[in-house]
Amino acid sequence: MFSFYLLWCLGYLVLHAWLSYQWPPKHPLKARAPLPLKTSLIIPFRNESQNAPRLALEIRKIQFPDLETILVDDQSEDGSFEILSELLEDVRGVRLLKSPGIGKKAALSHGISHSRGALIVTSDADCSFPENWIEKLSRPFQHSAIQLVAGPVVASLRGNSVFGKFQQIEWLSILMLTQVSFLRKQPLMCSGANLAFRKKAFEEVGGYLGNEQVLSGDDEFLLKKMVSFYGPESCVYVPAREVLVATQAQASWTDLIRQRIRWAGKWKSHQSFSHASYALLAFMSQGVWIGSLVVFVGGWQGLLFLLTIWGVKILAEKLSLGRVGLSLGQRLEVKDYIFTSLIHPFYVLGVGLGTLFIKVKWKGRSQEDSLI
Helix, strand or coil: CHHHHHHHHHHHHHHHHHHHCCCCCCCCCCCCCCCCCCEEEEEEECCCCCCHHHHHHHHHHCCCCCCEEEEEECCCCCCHHHHHHHHCCCCCCEEEEECCCCCHHHHHHHHHHCCCCCEEEECCCCEECCCCHHHHHCHHHHCCCCCEEECCEEEECCCCCHHHHHHHHHHHHHHHHHHHHHHCCCCCCCCHHHEEEEHHHHHHCCCCCCCCCCCCCHHHHHHHHHHHHHCHHHEEECCCHHHCEEEECCCCHHHHHHHHHHHHCCHHHHCCHHHHHHHHHHHHHHHHHHHHHHHCCCHHHHHHHHHHHHHHHHHHHHHHHHHHHHHCCCCCCHHHHHHHHHHHHHHHHHHHHHHHHCCCCECCECCHHHHC
């Protein structure tokens, strides 16, 4: 057993050393003229009255010529539509629509169908953006073969809490795996909070048809369709600080775990061997770390060995994720990586089991509500 863990730790360290070099320390975007295509920003929202003032400010600061911004109300019950209408009534190019359907995919589809842009950019109502975000995110479309472009997303800190930094580091791990999957021409994930695609391509692949019954996953299912229809070279990832979008961190562990269960729960709907394999591998690898606590008990030698293998885990993850964070301007301390490394295996195991036994709701809706 000791030999197994020695080999495991060595492999883990080598893996993360390799992963760290898959992420560029800098990813400058070459200066080019804005893409001469009409662009529409689509943001669905539901019960966002508290976020409305901040969202209005974020929309106002975006710099992009002749941008059309469409906010689509997913049947809000808190007056969000009226609040945003008042806050943005004087902003040129902004329209607010009410979705006739139920759920985020229906709201996005409604907004896209009413858009005038050849390029569609999507995000969420709780996000903040760089001023030149859309201009830089759309640059890869200068190549006619590119149909979809994904950008990085991180959690914005709520104060200086360890819990908030845990979420930031978790997002860095998601970004690193996203980068690797795109480099290997096997894109697995992206975030609808920072996504752009050609409207024509969206229509040709059937949009979100076939996945309406899944509460989340508008981004990943669309990515999968694009890769299947146009090939992996048609989709690119831009891991650049200049296009980094920040999403609000969850307020509590319960909120975070429920959100991740909702996200992870869609893996069965992918009907993909690669998705299932990655999910199973992630789940089992955490079991190996947790198992070490059972294997090495008693005596100073067992304790020393335990400290060594978990020390390797922390070092490896700091090596790779620290590189990602540094390139995106997310400066985190060693203690933040230590806490995250120690907690993460139990967290992943809990989320994995939760996908099997817990039915979560999102903004008052369950999976079954999306089928109505």
